[in-house]
Amino acid sequence: ELDLNHERIGKIENLENLTQLERLCLRQNLIEKIENLHNVSLQELDLYDNVITKIENLEELVNLTILDLSFNRISRIENLDVLTNLNKLFLVQNKISKIENLSKLTKLTMLELGSNRIRKIENLQSLVNLTSLYLGKNKIDKIENLNVFKNLTILSLQSNRIVRMENLENLINLDQLYLSHNGIEKIEGLEKLTKLTILDVAANRIKKIENVNHISTLEEFWCNDNQISNWDDLHHLVPLKKLNTIYLERNIIWMSSDDPEKINPMYRKKIMLVLPWIKQIDATFCR
Template sequence: MKGEEDIPRTPDQSETLDEEDNLVLDLTGFQLHDLDGVDIPPTLIELDLTTNRLSALDSRISALSRLRKLSLRQNLFDDSGIDPISSFDAISGLQELVIRDNKLTKIPDVSIFKSLLVFDVSFNEIFSLNGLSKVSATLKELYVSKNEVPKIEEIDHLINLQILELGSNRLKVMENLHNLTNLQELWLGRNRIRAVNLCELKCIKKISLQSNRLTSMIGFQDCIALEEIYLSHNGISKMEGLSTLLNLRVLDVSSNKLTAVDDIETLTKLEDLWLNDNQIASLDGLDMALAGSRNHLTTIYLERNPCANTSNYSIMLRQFFPNLEQIDSNIFC
């Protein structure tokens, strides 16, 4: 017997349609198996089909010549269910395509979308980036996290890319990034990467390499635009290669093997510093190690280090850094 949550709701067009010329149709969460009972106005610019049970593309989508955003997130699409989109010529002006959280095993052919800006195929079962070479060079945001990708490839032509998300895959090497000269955010957490290689990406502002297999921080020193670095849950034993990163605001090196705080005394813009879950023995010299950011630091985490057992621990930190707003996860200034 079906429970109430298993029974698809019938969309109320007055609730789901944008009142202005029927530009947006949002069918999020209706648990629909198909769109047979849904009116799809030809004027649509955005169609959101998130969280349904769709496994095939409704043929009427292929006629939406004004469509710019299409979300198929969290459905039941496999490769054969998505393949027809490669012949939907009328919607070739699409700018945002989200097929996140489905059952894809390959990158779909989206070569007809010559103005694509955002492409999201995260949380699927994709085993290779083969097929990305067909994606338009107009792309600015690419999301392929939580798949089974072993290698960074077929992205050389994506010279306008600003955000690249490849976290939670099977990557071992940072490679083939040289042409991404406009890249600002690179997310590679939860992979198997052992060394930093940013391929001289001068514009990169944010990078995550959390939960990899790093033992060294060398590799960031030439990326002087960096503002945020996330390196928690690695095997790093020494802070190095950071003194040139004068724009750095956030540094997360928690859950590593650090015994001291080094190479960041010149950083005058540092606001957040996460050093928790390391092996830092003493607070002695910490004020000098962070001399450049003394008046800018607002957050510091040192919990679960031996130094956090120091008498008057929080009082000393407030004396060192007068503008602190948070110490560890439970002390607010």
């Protein structure tokens, strides 16, 4: 194992004698190019926060299971075909505009593509072993092409341009769904998601709490910063006896009638009356 973080390293070199090297961490350096990596034994390569512009010269790393190229300047997913043992791939905060060239990475269980410029969910059909898919902070406007992900437990699509909850019916093992900061107007499409424990639809345009009362496993419901105006909506959550955390602040029901910037003095009490088993309302624990 070799950790050389924050050392102002500008070039990958002089590693050829480390024939038993399994983990190489070169975070927060000034590396511009992936090169001189002939260490077949390498299982984990971390080049997070450098100035790399191209994915290249990885063909000898056939035993790699974890690759982190987040916070670089990469514009294209390419040259990964030989890394068939890859289990986790991190490409956060780059300049990637298209999901492509991943079809050979069938052992992948985690794919992290947050904070890029991706407009469409596509070309993931062969990644049937994915359990976690992170696509937050992109430019995606439609939930689609997810029908093969029966093993998926975490799906993160927050901070995109999604207006409709759809095409989720095959994600039967989904445990956590993150859709905050989009343009969603209605909670829907969750009929088959009966194993969800966390549902985050905060900061959308939702006017009504609905279509979740069948999710008996639900533990956390994040619905703050929406447009919920009717207290009766809370009764829809009564069947959810495992629910312990609810976020509803800055909805219309949260606002004081005198000043929309201030909390309704009855807000917490009203929630507790309908859902007395709740342990946390917004960021505050219940007594």
